[in-house]
Amino acid sequence: MIGSDLVMYEEEFRRIDEELKKLHQQANSKVVFLVDKNGQLIASAGDTYNIDTTSLASLTAGNIAATGGIARLLGEKEFTVLFHEGEKDNIHISLIGQRIILVVIFDSRSSLGLVRLRVKKASESLTKIFDEMTHKADKEKKEGKLEEFPFAEISDEDIDNLFR
Amino acid sequence: MSFINYSSREINCKIVYYGPGLCGKTTNLQYIYKRTNPEHKGKLISLATETERTLFFDFLPLALGDIKGFKIRFHLYTVPGQVFYAASRKLILKGVDGLVFVADSQIERMEANMESLDDLKINLAEQGYDLEKLSFTIQYNKRDLPNVVPLEDINKLLNHRNIQWFEGVAVTGTGVFETLKNVAKQVLFELKKHY
Numbered sequence: 001m002i003g004s005d006l007v008m009y010e011e012e013f014r015r016i017d018e019e020l021k022k023l024h025q026q027a028n029s030k031v032v033f034l035v036d037k038n039g040q041l042i043a044s045a046g047d048t049y050n051i052d053t054t055s056l057a058s059l060t061a062g063n064i065a066a067t068g069g070i071a072r073l074l075g076e077k078e079f080t081v082l083f084h085e086g087e088k089d090n091i092h093i094s095l096i097g098q099r100i101i102l103v104v105i106f107d108s109r110s111s112l113g114l115v116r117l118r119v120k121k122a123s124e125s126l127t128k129i130f131d132e133m134t135h136k137a138d139k140e141k142k143e144g145k146l147e148e149f150p151f152a153e154i155s156d157e158d159i160d161n162l163f164r
Numbered sequence: 165m166s167f168i169n170y171s172s173r174e175i176n177c178k179i180v181y182y183g184p185g186l187c188g189k190t191t192n193l194q195y196i197y198k199r200t201n202p203e204h205k206g207k208l209i210s211l212a213t214e215t216e217r218t219l220f221f222d223f224l225p226l227a228l229g230d231i232k233g234f235k236i237r238f239h240l241y242t243v244p245g246q247v248f249y250a251a252s253r254k255l256i257l258k259g260v261d262g263l264v265f266v267a268d269s270q271i272e273r274m275e276a277n278m279e280s281l282d283d284l285k286i287n288l289a290e291q292g293y294d295l296e297k298l299s300f301t302i303q304y305n306k307r308d309l310p311n312v313v314p315l316e317d318i319n320k321l322l323n324h325r326n327i328q329w330f331e332g333v334a335v336t337g338t339g340v341f342e343t344l345k346n347v348a349k350q351v352l353f354e355l356k357k358h359y
Contacts, residue, residue: 005358006167013171038259039223039239040167040176054206058223058239062211065255066220073251151175151356154231159349162228162236163341 006036007137012129013043019125020045027118028110030089034126035060035101042100056103060093064101083112094119097127165259166355174235177351178259179344182284183266184276185217185245188305191334192266193224193240196344199337204228218244221256231352238348245280254287262299262351264343266332267322269304269312277322295325299350302329303343308336 008016016034024032024045031051033044039061041053063082071079082093092104092115102123104115167176181189190210197208206225213219222242227235243253265284267277285295304318313321315331323329328346332339 005165005355007170008168009170013169036167036259038165038167038178040178042167042169052207054225055209055223058225059209062220062223062255065258066252069251069255151232151234151352154352154356156349158231159345159352162231162348163345 005137006040006042006133008042008133009136012133012136015129016043016126017045019122019129023104023118023122027104027106027115029104029106029115031103031105033057033103035103037061037064037099037101046105060101060103064093064095081116092116092119094123096123097130100126100130102126166261166351172235173233174237175355176237176239177261177348177355178239178241179262179264179347179351180256180260181240181242181264181266182253182280183245183305184268184273184280185247187245187266187268187273187277187280188332188334189242189245189266190218190222192264192303192305192332192340192343193222193242195334195337195340196226196240197224199341200226200228217246218242219249220244220252236352238344240344247279250283253283254290257287257291257293260288260293260298261354262347263295263301264347265300265302265322266305266334267302267318269306269318270309271311271313274313274318274321277318281322299347299354300325300327301343301347301350302327303332303334303339304329305332305334305339307331307338308333 020032020043031046031048033053034042035057036042039058041057044053067079067082078095080095084091089105089107094102096102102119104119106115181192183189193208197205204227209223211220224240226238229236241256243256265281288295302323319329330339330343334340
């Protein structure tokens with residue numbers, strides 16, 4: 001995957017968003033979100049209003065990275081599921097298709113069993129969407145058809161403006 | 165590896181500050197955090213020990229503005245500089261788009277600088293990257309101290325690619341934004357080249 005950027009269009013976003021909303025509801029969870037392995041938030045569902053999702057995304061990715069490091073030291077390829085139990089809230093983190101991290105935050109209104117079950121189902125659908133997404137981006141890039149890439153005409157001045 | 169989101173019209177890029185222990189990576193981020201408008205920045209997260217040495221990473225999300233209708237977000241990370249955190253350091257490099265090497269200009273830290281630069285090359289290679297091809301900037305930090313190596317000599321020692329470098333005094337902010345801007349520019353132009 002090295003060197004290939006993650007490109008997400010409206011259509012895929014909608015499908016991912018739908019999948020997350022479904023999971024959020026069926027798992028009886030508080031918040032569900034997807035992060036890419038580099039710590040960038042992809043999408044979320046549920047009550048994210050009081051949560052700093054950017055920080056959460058980066059720390060989750062750090063968590064998965066550290067756990068992956070431990071796995072390799074032990075001769076495992078990866079630990080695909082992490083679970084942290086708190087006094088009120090719990091967090092279930094799982095790796096989807098080696099590249100995307102699915103995070104579910106839930107409290108006593110749900111249970112670990114239910115979350116695991118629903119996550120498993122959602123993972124299958126999400127894996128499919130992301131496979132298609134990567135495939136599509138690669139294909140379009142090869143054919144030079146990538147949707148109006150905004151940077152085709154970026155100038156020094158544009159960047160200077162960012163730092164004003 | 166950038167994340168281009170057409171749905172929310174955002175482009176996310178990852179920039180990593182690398183360098184030997186106590187060279188001023190975290191100080192760079194702290195200064196950027198201090199001098200950026202609240203609406204353009206997220207929380208500065210530091211996973212540090214009780215003595216404020218970086219344990220895993222510092223993280224600062226910046227959203228400085230728009231280019232062509234796309235919001236540009238930079239995620240700034242530092243690595244833990246101390247030698248024995250090698251395993252964690254490697255992990256932070258995953259998916260990096262741009263690198264800043266912060267060098268400590270003091271004479272007694274030259275060996276540490278070179279060691280850290282070698283460590284960087286090895287860690288990048290392990291992930292399939294080549295420092296020669298990445299967006300990369302060097303900052304010679306701590307230029308205000310009395311025992312610093314002359315710029316010409318430190319440059320000869322650390323800057324084999326002859327890339328643009330900056331003098332820095334991160335505690336007072338000298339060179340901090342110049343360095344960030346330079347690496348950001350390289351990252352964005354690299355994106356342009358790719359598409």
